[in-house]
Amino acid sequence: MGALSALEQTLENRWEALWARLLDKEPVEVVDALRRECDDNAVVCGRGRVMVPNAYDVELPDEVHEHLGRSGTEVGQALTDSLSRHAERRGYEWAGPLTVHVARCPDVPNGRYRVAGRVMPHVSADGFFRAAH
Structure with missing residues (x-):
């Protein structure tokens, strides 16, 4: 693992620890669930090419969703960034x-x-433009 990868992993771990403190570990579990969903649906399309789904839905109970909304955090973007890494x-x-x-x-x-x-x-x-004409 290179120095950059180690740094990225350290930052990822700190991000997860912060979420765990904020919301009693649920966001860390959600991140893990997103990763599992991604891994479980990976399809080998050729030598060295593995495709994964690109759209993920995370459903939360009302009280958790409201709490996240009050915190002002862009949860969807944070989860997207984590899954991207x-x-x-x-x-x-x-x-x-x-x-x-x-x-x-x-x-x-x-x-x-x-x-x-x-x-x-x-x-x-472009597809919309061609369809309109």
């Missing part, structure tokens, strides 16, 4: 632009969170 370390390629959407869900099955990944194709502005 994970994929980079693993050598994954995204099926399209990466997004992590955080939503409120009153009936999360485990009472804490639900994570799901899928491939969401990227539609370019």
Whole structure:
């Protein structure tokens, strides 16, 4: 592991520790769940080429979602950044632009969170322009 990778891992660990202190470890569990969802859905497409879903949904109970909203933190972006670093370390390629959407869900099955990944194709502005004419 190079010096830059070690530094990135240290920063990642500190970020996770901060989240754990803020919200009783749930965000660390959510990050781990996102990584598992990414890893579990990786598809080998050729020699040295592994594709993973690019759209992830994180559903949180009302009270957790409200708490995150009050903290003023861009949770979706922070989760996206963390998942992006994970994929980079693993050598994954995204099926399209990466997004992590955080939503409120009153009936999360485990009472804490639900994570799901899928491939969401990227539609370019050129495609819209050609379709309109």
